[in-house]
Amino acid sequence: MKRVAIVTGASSGIGAATARRLAGEGFHVLAAARRTDRLVELVAEITATGGSATAVSCDVTSDESVAGLARAAQQAGAPVTVLVNNAGGARGLDPVESGAVGDWQWMYDVNVLGTLRVTQALLPMLEASGAGTIVVVSSTAGFTVYEGGGGYTAAKHAQTAIAGTLRLELCGRPVRVIEIDPGMVKTDEFSLTRFGGDVERAEAVYAGVAEPLLAEDVADCIAWCATRPQHVNVDRLVVRPLAQAAQHKVHRTG
Template sequence: MRKTAVVTGASSGIGAATARRLAAEGFNVVLAARRKDRLDALAEEIAGTVPGAGPGQAGRVVPIELDVTSQESVDALAARVLGRGGGCHVLVNNAGGALGLDSVATADLADWRAMYETNVLGLVRVTKALLPGLVESGAGHVVNITSLAGHVPYEGGGGYNAAKHAAYAVNEVMRLELVAEPVRVTEIAPGLVKTEEFSLVRFHGDEDRAAKPYEGVPEPLVAEDIADCIAWAVTRPPHVNIDRIDVQPRVQAAPHKLHRET
């Protein structure tokens, strides 16, 4: 029986790359995000590139609209995933992101609240809803995508630092609480990753500001690098738990320390 993986935030960036990679690894993949049109396009793309991944193959790739800030939406996802009969073996909590680069003194509390809703409460909502299926599978795995910002604070990162620190804390508590259950818990903490939307969303569509974090960086990470880490972690033998992977480009030593070419 094929294992089923649920990937949140699957409409772009790391989520989309992870969905492609897990489908290639032989998983049934549930694509979950708010933008259903993008999920449908991604499902078609995967069906055309991964042998046996088409909709006629027992629903190998299933797009489901999801808003992790809505309990109703999360409940609907869980009902579809756990009610399909295939169960849930892997959950990749990828939905989230950063907003703004303000100091604490000038903090936009609406941005802080939105980051906490997605990066923390969204992670908890989805995990709580799918956990019964992960336990029942006998070899479940929760993968939480956090950030090096969750471990190393930097100026201007207060809201994002706080949200990702909280996500890290939830990850660690889950591992303690689930130690007697057949569920692994892994944190993936990326550094600078260049995707099409992360920085653009952070700066509310300002393309000039969105480009600056990557200026002069010869080889930032890309979404496929993180998908590679996720795929490696979830394909280890069930008795092997990868607690945490910190991954950053070679030219980055810390969230605030990058070598830039002039």
């Protein structure tokens, strides 16, 4: 019987790469996101390569939508053992004094409350499996602040706090909590979303960086952590490209 892994934010970037990777590890993946058309394409790709996956339309900012994801998980016909809370994102790079409240609210709702909603909905199934794993995809922004990043770093700090608190609260129960903190990752959409579709500003983030992380690099870390023996809990895995020594220290050429 295949185990079930659930990946939120699976329509692109790290989420899509993680869905592919976990399917390759033998999981039946419930790929969840708002953009169902992309999920259908992803599932077709996974199936064509011998994997197993199902597309589930889910908006993590909606209680009703997350309840639908939980119903899909209950109907999967196999133990739900892995949840990857990947849905998230950034909007804006404005200082605190002029940051848009709407941007901050969106980042908190998606990154923090989205993680809360989905975890609460799926935790009973993860525990019932007897070998559950919750992965929280946070960021190096979850422990380091930087100018213009107040809204995003606040949200990621809060997401990191959820992971740490949950690990304490679940101690003694058969569910481990793993936090993945990527640094500079170049995906198709993260920076575009942050800068409202401004391609020039988005590309400038990675200018001169020979090899930023790719979504597949982070998916590899997630899959490795999630497939360790159940008694092994990787509390926090920080992963950056070689060119990035710290949040403010990035080697650029040219």
